[in-house]
Amino acid sequence: MQRFYHIKRLALLFLLSGYLMHLSSCTKDEGPLVIKPPPVPGDTMMSYSLEIQAIFDLHCVRCHNQSHPFLDLREGLSYNQLLFTGHLAPYVDTLLPENSILIGRLRGVEYPIMPPDGDHIRPGTIDTIAIWMLQGARNN
Numbered sequence: 001m002q003r004f005y006h007i008k009r010l011a012l013l014f015l016l017s018g019y020l021m022h023l024s025s026c027t028k029d030e031g032p033l034v035i036k037p038p039p040v041p042g043d044t045m046m047s048y049s050l051e052i053q054a055i056f057d058l059h060c061v062r063c064h065n066q067s068h069p070f071l072d073l074r075e076g077l078s079y080n081q082l083l084f085t086g087h088l089a090p091y092v093d094t095l096l097p098e099n100s101i102l103i104g105r106l107r108g109v110e111y112p113i114m115p116p117d118g119d120h121i122r123p124g125t126i127d128t129i130a131i132w133m134l135q136g137a138r139n140n
């Protein structure tokens with residue numbers, strides 16, 4: 001009988017501790033629900049103004065400027081054009097960058113490849129733009 005009570009007490013203790021753990025995990029204040037961007041590929045956050053715009057400046061703006069009918073990639077304008085105001089905006093896809101118009105044109109899976117005059121940009125540079133998209137396509 002003594003032994004039986006002992007086991008019962010242990011079981012009760014066990015249940016109680018589980019219940020307390022459950023309580024404490026639920027009462028923790030986790031703040032508002034924030035949907036985080038997917039884990040950052042690579043260990044640094046890309047900078048739109050420093051890295052992405054620099055690619056456009058070097059390879060694109062000689063054509064993609066005020067005289068281009070669809071897409072102006074000049075500094076200060078390119079971000080809004082790509083996300084909101086360009087002819088086919090958005091040109092970016094933060095979940096599947098390879099499906100975006102921008103990456104599609106750069107890799108040449110969408111015709112015609114950009115730049116169209118043979119001055120193609122390196123795959124590593126295109127990867128940089130894809131990573132920027134995966135990191136949430138920020139205007140940073």
Ligand code: HEC
Nearest residue numbers: 059060063070071087088091101102105112114115116117
């Ligand atoms: C030699 C001129 C030239 C250069 C350099 C150039 N483009 Fe283009 N691009 C065009 C022309 C012309 C079009 C429109 C005709 C077309 O879609 O074929 C175009 C279309 C595009 C489109 C589709 C726009 C739309 O709304 O249909 C994208 C995206 C694009 N370019 C991205 C780029 C990027 C990014 C670069 C730089 C890496 C670049 N282009 C460099 C001439 C150029």
